[in-house]
Amino acid sequence: MSITEHKPDLPPAASARFIADLAHDAATPEILHIPTSGLGAGLPSSIPALWDRKNQRVIPVKDEIERFRQGPERIKGTAVVDTLESFIGLVNRHKSADSVIFASTTWPKPSLTAVIDYYTRDHGTAHKQHRVAYAFPLTEEFKAWVGNNNKPMEQQAFAEFLEEHAAELSAPFEQEKTDYQPLFKERFALPNELLELSRHLEVNVGAKMKQGLRLQTGERQIVFETEHTNAKGEPIDIPGIFMIQLPPFVDGDLVRIPARIRYRAGQGAVTWFYQLYRWEFWLRTRVQNDLLKAGKDTDLPTFEGSPES
Numbered sequence: 001m002s003i004t005e006h007k008p009d010l011p012p013a014a015s016a017r018f019i020a021d022l023a024h025d026a027a028t029p030e031i032l033h034i035p036t037s038g039l040g041a042g043l044p045s046s047i048p049a050l051w052d053r054k055n056q057r058v059i060p061v062k063d064e065i066e067r068f069r070q071g072p073e074r075i076k077g078t079a080v081v082d083t084l085e086s087f088i089g090l091v092n093r094h095k096s097a098d099s100v101i102f103a104s105t106t107w108p109k110p111s112l113t114a115v116i117d118y119y120t121r122d123h124g125t126a127h128k129q130h131r132v133a134y135a136f137p138l139t140e141e142f143k144a145w146v147g148n149n150n151k152p153m154e155q156q157a158f159a160e161f162l163e164e165h166a167a168e169l170s171a172p173f174e175q176e177k178t179d180y181q182p183l184f185k186e187r188f189a190l191p192n193e194l195l196e197l198s199r200h201l202e203v204n205v206g207a208k209m210k211q212g213l214r215l216q217t218g219e220r221q222i223v224f225e226t227e228h229t230n231a232k233g234e235p236i237d238i239p240g241i242f243m244i245q246l247p248p249f250v251d252g253d254l255v256r257i258p259a260r261i262r263y264r265a266g267q268g269a270v271t272w273f274y275q276l277y278r279w280e281f282w283l284r285t286r287v288q289n290d291l292l293k294a295g296k297d298t299d300l301p302t303f304e305g306s307p308e309s
Contacts, residue, residue: 028053029050029051029052029053029059030050030051030053031048031049031050031051032048032049032050032051032058033046033047033048033049034046034047034048034049041124041125042125048061049061074117074127074129074130075094075116075117075129075130076127076129076130077129077130077131078131078132078133079131079132079133080133080134080135081132081133081134082134082137082250082251083134083250083251083252084112084134084249084251084252084290084293084294085251086134087112087114087132087134087294088293088294088297088298090132091114091116091132091294091298091300092297092298094116094130094132095114095116095298095300096116096117097121098117098118098119098120098121098126099114099115099116099117099118099298099300100114100115100118100300100301100302100303100307101113101114101115101291101294101295101298101300101301101302101303102114102115102302102303102304102305102306102307103287103288103291103302103303103304103305104304104305104306105284105287105288105291105304106280106284107280107283107284109135110135110136110283110284110287111133111134111135111136112133112134112136112290112291112294113131113132113133113134113306113307114131114132114133114298114300115128115130115131115307116130116131116132117129117130118307128307128308131307136248136249136252136287136290137249137250138248138249138250139246139247139248139249139250139252141165141167141168141246141247142246142247142248142249144165145165145168145244145246145257145276145279146276146279148161148273148274149274149275149276149279150273150274150275150276151273152264152271152272152273153271153272153273154271154272155269155270155271155272158198158272158273159197159198159199160198162194162195162197162198163195163198165244166191166194166195168244168245168246169191169194169195169242169243169244169245170191170243170244170245170256171190171191171243172188172243172258176188176243176256176258180241180258180277181241184240184241184260185240186239186240186241186260187239187240187241188239188240188241188242188243189239189240189241189242189261191242193239194239194242197237197238197239238261238263239261240260240261241258241259241260241261242258242259242261243256243257243258243259244256244257244259244276245257248283248286249286249290252286252290253286253289253290255282255283255285255286256282257276257277257278257279257282258276258277259274259275259276259277260274260275260277261274262274262275288304291304
């Protein structure tokens with residue numbers, strides 16, 4: 001019986017190259033294109049990836065591609081401005097057809113937020129990561145009036161407060177007289193009357209109150225009893241309400257707020273305070289008006305509330 005010798009199909013050198021090529025192909029990642037049909041909006045038609053044949057796993061390529069990006073993929077972040085005019089100007093610089101403005105109109109944190117890259121009008125998704133924010137920074141004058149609202153003061157401190165903030169005192173309009181004098185059954189004070197009151201209070205610091213009277217005119221009178229032996233004092237007319245006018249926000253428009261003058265007597269001494277009437281309502285009205293202005297000047301839709309996070 002004879003044995004047939006089988007010769008190799010390839011010469012030894014070619015066989016070695018073939019085996020090496022197989023090993024190389026097995027170790028070389030393969031570029032794949034994964035289809036995304038049916039996976040929802042916001043994706044390209046296919047996603048590139050590398051298939052690691054050796055380790056049998058998919059290698060994402062996004063991070064590798066991002067290494068070579070020469071500019072940002074999109075604008076992200078929140079710009080913070082300090083005035084309404086700056087808010088309007090910056091929104092106009094960046095806005096698109098889909099931009100919107102949201103507002104929180106209530107105390108203690110009123111604000112405007114423009115979302116530049118908001119959802120499209122045809123309900124398309126968006127990143128919502130490019131924003132402009134305006135937090136209505138308060139003026140020092142407004143913080144002083146609100147901070148001392150309904151806060152009892154000694155007689156001298158109250159007099160000094162009125163004089164320090166004389167610039168914010170305002171004469172009432174006729175309509176304000178019609179609205180508030182019957183409501184409070186008090187008479188409005190003019191700014192010069194309040195300053196005159198503060199000077200009377202300074203003169204009588206240290207004196208004891210003898211009596212307090214309400215007159216038919218709606219005014220009140222306080223008679224101070226001095227510590228001198230003759231115990232004489234002069235009556236001081238106390239108006240019941242006054243008006244302040246000031247900008248609550250830095251570089252913002254004015255608000256007008258009525259206030260009541262109040263006092264309490266105890267052991268012959270007088271403690272003074274004032275009560276701002278519905279000041280949070282007037283502040284909210286100011287913010288709502290600023291929201292209307294922002295919408296008009298940017299030609300964008302406005303909403304009271306907050307955007308999706």
